[in-house]
Amino acid sequence: MTDLELAVKAIAGDDDAFLLLMYATKDALFRTALAYLKNEEDALEAVQEVTFRAYEKIHSLRKPEYAKTWLIRIMMNYCRDVLHKQKQFTFNKEALSQHGISENYTYLEVEEALAQLTEAQRELVHLKYLHDVKIKDIADMTATPESTVKTRLYKALKSLRSYFDEKGEVRRV
Amino acid sequence: MFRDEEEKLEKWKDEIEKKEVPDIRLEQAIKDGFGRAKNVQSKNKRRYYKRSVWSVVVAAILLLTFVTSIRVSPAFASMIASLPGMEKIVDLIQDDKGISSVVANEYYQELNNSSEIDGVTFTLLGAIADEQEMTIFYSIANTEGEERFRLASLDVLDGEGNRVARDTSTIPGSDFTSKGNNIEQTARTNLKFEKGVTVNEFVLKVTLQADKRSIDYEIPFTLAKEKMPTIRYPINETVSIEGQNITIKQIEISPIKVNVHIGLDPANTKKIFRFEDLRLVDDKGETWAIITNGIASSGSLDDDEVIYHLESNYFEQVDGLSLVFNKLMALDKVEAHLLIDTDKRVILEQPADQRYSVLQMKKGYFEFLLKAEKGYHTGPFNSFIDAEGKEINFTSGGFSRSEDETVEITASFPYESFVNPIKLPLYGYPQWIEGDVKIKIK
Numbered sequence: 001m002t003d004l005e006l007a008v009k010a011i012a013g014d015d016d017a018f019l020l021l022m023y024a025t026k027d028a029l030f031r032t033a034l035a036y037l038k039n040e041e042d043a044l045e046a047v048q049e050v051t052f053r054a055y056e057k058i059h060s061l062r063k064p065e066y067a068k069t070w071l072i073r074i075m076m077n078y079c080r081d082v083l084h085k086q087k088q089f090t091f092n093k094e095a096l097s098q099h100g101i102s103e104n105y106t107y108l109e110v111e112e113a114l115a116q117l118t119e120a121q122r123e124l125v126h127l128k129y130l131h132d133v134k135i136k137d138i139a140d141m142t143a144t145p146e147s148t149v150k151t152r153l154y155k156a157l158k159s160l161r162s163y164f165d166e167k168g169e170v171r172r173v
Numbered sequence: 174m175f176r177d178e179e180e181k182l183e184k185w186k187d188e189i190e191k192k193e194v195p196d197i198r199l200e201q202a203i204k205d206g207f208g209r210a211k212n213v214q215s216k217n218k219r220r221y222y223k224r225s226v227w228s229v230v231v232a233a234i235l236l237l238t239f240v241t242s243i244r245v246s247p248a249f250a251s252m253i254a255s256l257p258g259m260e261k262i263v264d265l266i267q268d269d270k271g272i273s274s275v276v277a278n279e280y281y282q283e284l285n286n287s288s289e290i291d292g293v294t295f296t297l298l299g300a301i302a303d304e305q306e307m308t309i310f311y312s313i314a315n316t317e318g319e320e321r322f323r324l325a326s327l328d329v330l331d332g333e334g335n336r337v338a339r340d341t342s343t344i345p346g347s348d349f350t351s352k353g354n355n356i357e358q359t360a361r362t363n364l365k366f367e368k369g370v371t372v373n374e375f376v377l378k379v380t381l382q383a384d385k386r387s388i389d390y391e392i393p394f395t396l397a398k399e400k401m402p403t404i405r406y407p408i409n410e411t412v413s414i415e416g417q418n419i420t421i422k423q424i425e426i427s428p429i430k431v432n433v434h435i436g437l438d439p440a441n442t443k444k445i446f447r448f449e450d451l452r453l454v455d456d457k458g459e460t461w462a463i464i465t466n467g468i469a470s471s472g473s474l475d476d477d478e479v480i481y482h483l484e485s486n487y488f489e490q491v492d493g494l495s496l497v498f499n500k501l502m503a504l505d506k507v508e509a510h511l512l513i514d515t516d517k518r519v520i521l522e523q524p525a526d527q528r529y530s531v532l533q534m535k536k537g538y539f540e541f542l543l544k545a546e547k548g549y550h551t552g553p554f555n556s557f558i559d560a561e562g563k564e565i566n567f568t569s570g571g572f573s574r575s576e577d578e579t580v581e582i583t584a585s586f587p588y589e590s591f592v593n594p595i596k597l598p599l600y601g602y603p604q605w606i607e608g609d610v611k612i613k614i615k
Contacts, residue, residue: 005384015207015211018207019203019204019207022203022207023200023203026194026196026199026200026203027194027199030194030195030199031189031190031192031194034189034192035189040195044195044198044199044202045202047199047202047203047206048202048203048205048206048209049206050206051202051203051205051206051207051210052206052207052209052210055206055207055210055211056210056213059571059583060538060540060569060571060583060585062537062538062568062569062585104184104188106181106184106185106188107184107185107188107189109181110181110182110184110185111185125182129179129182129183129185129186130185130186130189142537143537143586154175157175157178157179158175160175160178160181160182161175161177161178164177164178164181
């Protein structure tokens with residue numbers, strides 16, 4: 001069965017299809033959670049929560065061809081909520097010292113830069129560069145004109161650039 | 174233009190993808206989340222059903238009632254089941270007293286015309302036909318694999334290939350395990366004859382669809398039994414409930430169902446959404462109710478005319494028959510809409526008792542909460558009219574009861590531009606008027 005067929009059946013209420021769809025998307029969901037939350041335990045919990053939320057909401061998904069991206073967006077929403085709460089209620093020293101995914105310099109630099117973006121910008125960058133979702137599809141899925149998506153992405157990249165440039169300057173100084 | 178940035182992002186992605194995924198724990202997390210969702214669902218005794226499009230609501234109010242109790246007596250069901258060839262159709266008829274009675278009165282015609290293609294057998298088990306309608310019973314058995322097939326299309330043609338009936342509803346039965354542990358599914362489909370159809374020889378054209386393939390069948394069949402004529406009772410009696418005038422125009426009794434033609438006075442101050450308990454009652458107190466599985470009523474609320482479909486008592490010897498009703502779902506016409514602004518994400522106008530609240534309003538869809546007691550399960554809207562008067566249908570709607578007193582209602586917008594605020598005419602609301610009406614038929 002293709003992912004599209006799975007999604008169609010899952011929307012129609014087929015539990016088996018829903019689970020298969022979740023399995024087919026699990027790597028992408030896990031990696032998204034990891035990129036936001038920085039540790040495996042939280043990411044696993046996130047996958048559980050997103051499964052729960054997705055099951056409750058899948059009937060409202062209108063475009064089965066974007067089921068995977070829809071799931072990823074639920075994940076991003078969830079992760080943002082979690083990060084918000086962490087910021088609000090605790091100053092988590094442990095979180096600061098967590099190493100997350102990689103020690104690679106570029107990775108850390110990009111992560112820092114991404115953290116400066118607005119939530120919508122970060123979501124866009126994730127979809128485009130981590131999950132390779134086409135601009136056309138993002139536009140279609142969010143009912144936004146393609147040109148608007150392009151402009152937003154352009155702005156996001158521009159603000160990444162200025163962050164990189166700034167950092168570069170600081171280092172040079 | 175952003176080559177450096179894109180390269181960095183590419184490296185960032187590579188690093189993320191290098192990270193090993195804990196497959197087993199991940200699958201467990203999915204199962205846990207799924208288990209929790211199922212648990213919540215059953216705890217709330219959530220009756221959730223979904224229609225692909227709500228627009229059918231205007232043309233025909235579908236009452237998708239889940240039949241949990243067997244309404245036909247068990248003795249009767251087992252009597253039918255003991256007749257040769259009938260065991261498969263028992264569960265297809267026991268939700269409808271009228272159809273059961275048709276079968277018990279030997280008006281059911283057994284056919285058992287089968288066709289096997291690629292290991293999948295479609296069997297036309299039998300049919301019932303009256304002047305206006307036909308109900309066919311069939312089964313689908315996959316003798317080779319585990320694929321499940323669903324009905325993709327169904328047409329009844331005459332010998333020349335013209336369509337003579339259109340399907341109105343399909344009611345699935347339960348699965349049977351037949352030889353070699355293969356699953357056999359059964360269902361019945363109700364069809365309405367086109368006007369002026371007199372032939373008795375038909376061809377059933379069916380397409381079955383599984384995940385990866387579809388199969389077409391053509392099964393000829395002949396109806397040998399004479400079609401019993403419809404009995405018509407002109408009534409033309411107007412009654413009033415809480416000041417709302419309702420005219421019972423005519424009642425037609427045919428073997429498959431009873432049609433009650435009802436006119437609503439355009440001068441009524443309330444919009445009457447539904448007759449909750451319209452029924453036929455005889456002198457012994459036996460009742461024939463609104464059909465619960467299939468189309469309960471047709472006609473448009475906006476045209477002040479509606480036809481209700483009741484179980485048939487065509488074959489019963491009844492003494493004294495009356496049409497009775499007590500409870501109507503109704504709301505003041507001036508209140509019967511929502512006015513919402515999807516940009517500001519607010520409900521601007523709603524009925525005076527303020528039962529609606531916004532749970533979520535997003536670009537493509539919204540989720541409302543509606544305070545409604547148990548027993549309310551009517552999809553409330555199917556389209557909206559934007560500020561410039563353009564009427565647009567919602568692409569899908571959902572209805573689920575999350576708590577005892579609350580219903581969650583979702584609707585999705587099509588990809589079409591519209592101007593706020595938008596008006597949603599209501600086709601259901603948890604308010605009722607009550608009275609005591611009994612109209613003698615014979």
